[in-house]
Amino acid sequence: MLDATRSWTTTLDHHVGHRSDHPTDHHVGHRTDHRRDGLADDPMDGPVAQDDPDDPVDDRTGQRTVAETAARRPASRYGNRPTMKDVAARAGVGLKTVSRVVNGEPGVTPDTERRVQEAIEALGFRRNDSARVLRKGRTASIGLVLEDLADPFYGPLSRAVEEVARAHGALLINGSSAEDPDREQELVLALCARRVDGLVIIPAADDHRYLEPEIAAGVATVFVDRPAGKIDADAVLSDSFGGARDGVAHLIAHGHRRIGFIGDQPRIHTAIERLRGYRAAMEDAEIPVDEAWVSLGLTDPERVRAAAEEMLAGPDPVTAIFAGNNRVTVTVVRVLAALDRPVALVGFDDIELADLLDPGVTVVAQDAAQLGRTAAERLFRQLDGASGAPERVELPTRLIQRGSGELPPAG
Amino acid sequence: MLDATRSWTTTLDHHVGHRSDHPTDHHVGHRTDHRRDGLADDPMDGPVAQDDPDDPVDDRTGQRTVAETAARRPASRYGNRPTMKDVAARAGVGLKTVSRVVNGEPGVTPDTERRVQEAIEALGFRRNDSARVLRKGRTASIGLVLEDLADPFYGPLSRAVEEVARAHGALLINGSSAEDPDREQELVLALCARRVDGLVIIPAADDHRYLEPEIAAGVATVFVDRPAGKIDADAVLSDSFGGARDGVAHLIAHGHRRIGFIGDQPRIHTAIERLRGYRAAMEDAEIPVDEAWVSLGLTDPERVRAAAEEMLAGPDPVTAIFAGNNRVTVTVVRVLAALDRPVALVGFDDIELADLLDPGVTVVAQDAAQLGRTAAERLFRQLDGASGAPERVELPTRLIQRGSGELPPAG
DNA sequence: CTTGCATCTGACAACGTTGTCCAGGCCCTA
DNA sequence: TAGGGCCTGGACAACGTTGTCAGATGCAAG
Structure with a gap:
């Protein structure tokens, strides 16, 4: 009857232990009020920093109230x-x-x-995987920090990263930086505190030295779409320079000489690269660039609309526009639709329904999913122990002709 | 020096001198065979464990000398x-x-x-937040399970949930179910194992009894876009029935009587509801529905194209189509664009650039972001202790006229 | 020069899991 | 029948953090 002995001791143990206040096994899900001490809004003061000044419990007095005693056995309260x-x-x-x-x-x-x-x-x-993680050291989760999940360019990218993660048995935690460097850092560090195994970052900041201790501590890191700033790290990029150069050359080949460029803020690497591509194409064709044709800045519709309208007005308007990303393209399409004369357009990034517009929108397409997949695969290769100097991978772009880029100059 | 005070009863009970042996143990992560039950992945061991073989420090003795502490200092040791x-x-x-x-x-x-x-x-x-979580009981993270992050409808929804989570100091872990019930369950349970505080679920499955123990254990849960199956839980939905009825009534008001309906699989709640709305509108107008006009099924382009072409062919083709969601709408737009006669179209869900097509696409719009925001807010209200019976919230839809829905019947 | 009282500080035990290692029981061989 | 090797099962100590509580320390009052 060793069995009896065993279960006897364990049962005893069990009753002496902390859970003695449960006479019945099946506590059914009647949901009691699980209002714990301060936390209400913020159990782990994560991204939002705060000091709870209204902490109701003051144990300096040493006196023990009923409420305090109840709160003392948290194990039997919530969850x-x-x-x-x-x-x-x-x-x-x-x-x-x-x-x-x-x-x-x-x-x-x-x-x-x-x-x-x-x-x-x-x-x-x-x-409880939290406990497991603590013991094992790996969380089997990776973080993805991007600009805005609602942007149609990042959705597929995120999904691709997720699929690779899933294939490696990992979950994906993602956060939007909203193109704000501080928020990016805050997010990244919060993810590190969760001890994600690796990070895929579409940076908003241009200084990532804050990541150095984390990388040194073994957090795998891959940058996507834009390279890291001031540190050396893996990066998977689209060929922004080449793509833009090809797109602009395409316009030139169709007879345009006055070509406008509307791009993202100069803080952003891809914006610079694409502008560089634009200039290269113009230079190759020996066309001097009038700086009135070039506009970098926010990509909200108002700014872009104003920029487009400005370069389309005046005595010597541009006859073609190169749009620096999908948001810009959409707005420019709207502006051109309201115009009485045809203006050629090539956009960076493909957009849905581009083929159904009249004319169809010619674009320099980059494969967001492939970008994400490649980055995630590099990440897991790092995690699998592959070491070596950080590399920069550049994926090619593809020019898709649909009509708007093949329009001849007006007049 | 060693804490003999500890529960010496148990120590006595078993190995008496067990604590003094094995002064060193360099254990390498020897991996035994894993005969795991299905589960496909190996959550934790996925990313390979790297065992630093050159670990210089061994402090199994439990006492920390100054020298040891100093030797530990090089924080550069991996992982x-x-x-x-x-x-x-x-x-x-x-x-x-x-x-x-x-x-x-x-x-x-x-x-x-x-x-x-x-x-x-x-x-x-x-x-290390893992340890903190273990101690505190809350992870300050919530899970979001949706169909496909790459779908333009879910991107904004996810982003909205993230923003609410962020306001509450929580991180968002999301996963795509790919519309596969098994994968949904797998994901949800993985998230529960991570002890997320709450779950926002866009269900693919129609039976969620597997969630009962989790909910009973205190995991807050809100369903979005579609209600839970076979359990009682909070749900935030769009008014699919009303939206579809209004959209179809709009077509009827413009003179159509032969109206097609192309929707998602009948397994999916919103598909049923929208079809119900279609039938209600037809009935209100006393138009008998020819079942050849109704098509439910997968929403991939091939199936939808075939369905559309079928109801557009024959001697008595439909003169208008109601498209059950954004993917269907896009495909139908393509089909209609290739047609030689005008056919009216109203789609459920707004789509980008719908206004720039010719004609503009009339849609029954639902606010994805609002859906996500509402759901997340309900979730955190649950977490803050609000109790009460699960509720179903229904958000209104909005008919946006752009042209395609106002076309008169051909002929 | 005590006493009292605040304030600061640190030892210790959880939290729930897994790796290690030993103690029995069993089967097999000699 | 004894002795050796498997196989199964369980006790224990981590993992890194926080809550509790009691010990130090300082300073004012008696």
Whole structure:
């Protein structure tokens, strides 16, 4: 009757322990008010910094109120899920045996395994991965920081990263920087505190030295779409320079000489590169660039509209426009649609329904999904121990002719 | 020197002299065979564990000498980040004092605080939130399970959820179910294992009883876009029925009687609701529905194109089409563009550039961002302790006339 | 020069999991 | 029948953090 002895001791142990206040096993989901002490808004003072000045508990006095005493056994208040210990007690086996069953490790009799499984089922046990992480050191999750998930360019990119992560058994945590360097840093560091195994970053900032300690500590890091600033790190980029040069050359080939360029803020690497491509194409064709044709800045519709209208007005208007990204392209399409004369347009980034417009929008397409996939794969290669100097990978772009880029100059 | 006071009963019970042996143990991560049950992935061991073979420090003795502490200092050792213990040692203070400084708790002399801050800086310490979570019980992260992040409808929704989460100091983990019920469940349970505080789910499955133990254990849950199946849970929906009815009524008002409906798979709640709206509008106008006009199924371009072409062919073709969601709309637009006669179209969901097509696409718009925001707010209200019976919130839709819905019947 | 009282500080035990290692039981061989 | 090797099961100590509580320290009042 060793079995009896065993379950006896464990049961005893169990009752002496902290959970003695549960006479019945099945506490059904009646949801009590789980208002814990200060936290209401912010349990882990994560991204939002704060000092709770209204902390209701003041234990300097040393006196113990009823409320305090109740709060003292947090384990029985909120979300106290059954643990392996509970499962073990119910199944009448040891803790480690439960662990073995849960993880499918060998060395458990079918009979024992069945008993454990039953207990798991009955209690609704689910392994706490936080604890597992703490023990194992890897979280099996990666972070993705991008500009704005709502942007049609980043959706597919994020999805591609997710698929690769999934193939490696990892989850994806993502955050939007809203193109704000401070917010980017805040997000990245919050992710590091969660101990993500790796980071895929579409940077908004241009100084990433804040990442150095993290990288030194082993956080794999890959930058996408734009390179890192002031540190050396892997980067997966589209060939912005080449793509823009080709796009502009395409316009030139169709007879244009006065070509406008509307791009993103000069702080952003791709904006610079694309402008550089524009200038290169113009120079190749020996066309001097009138600086009135060039406009960098925010990509909100108002600014872009103003910029476009300005270069389309006057005695010597541009006859073609190169749009620096998808948001710019959309706005320029609208402006041109309201115009009484045809103006050629080539946009960077493909946009949905571009083929159904009249004329169809000619674009320099980059493959967002491929960008994400490549970056994620590099990340996991880093995690698999591949070391070596950081590299910069550049993916080619593709010119898709749909009509708007093939219009001849007006007149 | 070694803490004999510990639960000596248990120590006595078992190995008596067990603590003094194995002065060193360089254990390499020897991996035994994994006979795991299905589960496809191996959550934690996915990214390979790198075992630093050159680990110079072994402090199994439990006592920390000055020399050891010094030897530990090179924080550059891979995957072995400094802990509060290290910081404490370097600053010459106690562990708890470091914790206090890190968390901005009161009761630390400015001088002490400075010393600790310096040590933190020097070592590149960053608090390990995994451990914190384990201790505190809340992860300050929420999960979002949706169909496909690359879908332009879900991007803004996800972003909206993220913003609300951020306002509450939480991070967002999201996963794509790819419209696969099994994958949805797998994802949801993985998120529960990470102990997310709450879940926002756009369900693919129609049976969510698997969530019952989780909800009972206190995981806040809100369904969006589609209600939960077979359990009672909060849901935030668009008024699919009303929206579709209005859209179809709009077509009827413009003289159409033979109106086609192309929707998503009948498994999906919104597809059913929208079809119901279609039928209601037809019935209100006393128009009998020819079942050849109705097509439910996958929303990939091929299927939709075939369905559209079929109802547009024959002697008595439809003169108008109601498209059940954004993907369907896009495909139908393409089909109609290739047609030689005008056919009216109203689509559910707004699509970008819809206004620039010719004719503009009339749509029944739902506000994806508002949907996400509302859901996330409900979630955090749950987390803040608001209890009460689950509710279903329905957001109104908005008919946007752009031309395609106002075309009269051909002939 | 005590006493009292605040203030600061640090030892210690959780939190839930997994790696290590030993103790039995079993089967097999000699 | 004894002795050796598997196989199964369980006790224990981490992992890095925070809550508790008691010990130090300083300073004012008696």
